[in-house]
Amino acid sequence: MNKPCKNCNQGFEITDDDLKFLDKVSPVFGGKKYEIDPPTLCPQCRQQRRLAICNEQFLYPGECGMCKKRTITEYPPHLNKPIYCRECWHSDKWDSADYGKDIDLGSYKQCQEFKKIRKEVEKKSLFQGISGPQFARFFR
Ligand SMILES: [Zn+2]
Ligand SMILES: [Zn+2]
Incomplete structure (x- = not known):
C-alpha cells in the first residue's frame, strides 16, 4: 500500500509485513484488542516528530x-x-x-x-x- 505523507506529501509504502506487525503489537486489555492504525506520516516525518521532544543539547x-x-x-x-x-x-x-x-x-x-x-x-x-x-x- 502506498500512501502520501500527511505532513510532507511524499509517498511512502506500508507493507503487508508492517500491517502484520501492527496487528501483532496492538494491545489487548480485558479481552478487547485496541488496533494500532497504520501510520499517516512517512518514516522521516515520524522520526522528526519523535526527536522533537528530545533535548540532547542543553543542560x-x-x-x-x-x-x-x-x-x-x-x-x-x-x-x-x-x-x-x-x-x-x-x-x-x-x-x-x-x-x-x-x-x-x-x-x-x-x-x-x-x-x-x-x-x-x-x-x-x-x-x-x-x-x-x-x-x-x-x-x-
Ligand atoms: Zn513526511
Ligand atoms: Zn536525589
Whole structure:
C-alpha cells in the first residue's frame, strides 16, 4: 500500500509485513484488542516528530525533589518539571506505582489523563548519567 505523507506529501509504502506487525503489537486489555492504525506520516516525518521532544543539547542546574542536592537536568527551569537525581531515581525511596490510576482505555479522556500524569510525576534528571569527574567539573 502506498500512501502520501500527511505532513510532507511524499509517498511512502506500508507493507503487508508492517500491517502484520501492527496487528501483532496492538494491545489487548480485558479481552478487547485496541488496533494500532497504520501510520499517516512517512518514516522521516515520524522520526522528526519523535526527536522533537528530545533535548540532547542543553543542560540546566536543578535540585533533586527528594534529597534536595544540586544536580544537572535536561529540563529547563521554566518548565517546573519535578526531577529526581540519578541516585534517588534508582533507589527504593519512592514507588512509581503510587502514581497509578484506573483509566478508561480507548477514550480521549485517557490521553488527557496521561498528559496530566506525565506533567506531575517526577522525571529522571538526565536520560544519561554523567560520571563522577565530569559531574564535579560541571559544578566548579
Ligand atoms: Zn513526511
Ligand atoms: Zn536525589
